[in-house]
Amino acid sequence: MKKSPESTSLVHINKEKVGFFRFKELKGKFKKFIQGKLDKKSSTYKNLQANNFIKDDADLGKSIEICQQRNVFLFQGPSLHIVVVTLRCNYNCVYCQASSRGIGAKGMDMDKKTARAVVNTIFQSPSKDITIEFQGGEPLLNWPIVRFIVELAEQKNRKAKKNLFISLVTNLSLMDGEKHAYLVKHSISICTSLDGPESLHNANRPFAEGDSYRATTAWIKKIKAREKKDSSLYKLGALVFSQIRIVFNKIICLKVLIG
Incomplete structure (x- = not known):
């Protein structure tokens, strides 16, 4: 992980496959997200949950339905x-x-x-x-x-x-x-x-x-x-x-x- 020569506000992580995140966000919301420490009442948490980035409950029915829809061609x-x-x-x-x-x-x-x-x-x-x-x-x-x-x-x-x-x-x-x-x-x-x-x-x-x-x-x-x-x-x-x-x-x- 290294700072971009073009900007001190960007950090590159596996540039070819992932892209980059903003440095300040790595210290804030993104860091809390990967550590599982996001406030469950926050709009960020609810948005991530609604878009299936966070799974609190084992809602297998919904997960199975989404999987079927995305892979119906198979x-x-x-x-x-x-x-x-x-x-x-x-x-x-x-x-x-x-x-x-x-x-x-x-x-x-x-x-x-x-x-x-x-x-x-x-x-x-x-x-x-x-x-x-x-x-x-x-x-x-x-x-x-x-x-x-x-x-x-x-x-x-x-x-x-x-x-x-x-x-x-x-x-x-x-x-x-x-x-x-x-x-x-x-x-x-x-x-x-x-x-x-x-x-x-x-x-x-x-x-x-x-x-x-x-x-x-x-x-x-x-x-x-x-x-x-x-x-x-x-x-x-x-x-x-x-x-x-x-x-x-x-x-x-x-x-x-x-x-």
Whole structure:
């Protein structure tokens, strides 16, 4: 334990794992806490007790309930299944985390044999809730396999009778009327990214074939228009905004424009 060279008021304790506490508090409330000498009538004591830092009574019922809530996923099996049908992408986003490849790359698409194995594995989960989320790359570049997985999952679910939810994460540049109609027919949720106004979106999400902002917003408008006609459709989700303070007013205008 040593004083920080930047400030005499800070003491570092196992800096990499714990962080630091204020020096005066180590002598006061924190020291009393670790010694078990905090005043039981004090607000500090009651707050720590309410947040389960202090246990006076063996309230096993409450402790068991909290443990179950925090670890419920261990007893239900996996419910969210991310399916990467291709690593190819027609965008070159500056923040891409998917190790995407160029649109002409070979050997980057999932085939039917693998897709069938994926669906079979998904339905081995004991969870009553199953979410299949298509990602990439840009999943619309491997549209036949997206359809194959959707229809195979629906077929298997007729017997499994799970709560099946399917989502597609897409940049919308390859969307067309036929694909959109298919997604609506099969109740597939659509998720896309919109980084803000045109200049910001295009800077973050370069598109070799043109204006990525216009490609995205054109289909957002069409999808939103369809939603207004049919309230049962899943809402278009996951609009991602960057640099909120700088473009706040423009984002408000964008929201009004798109709806």
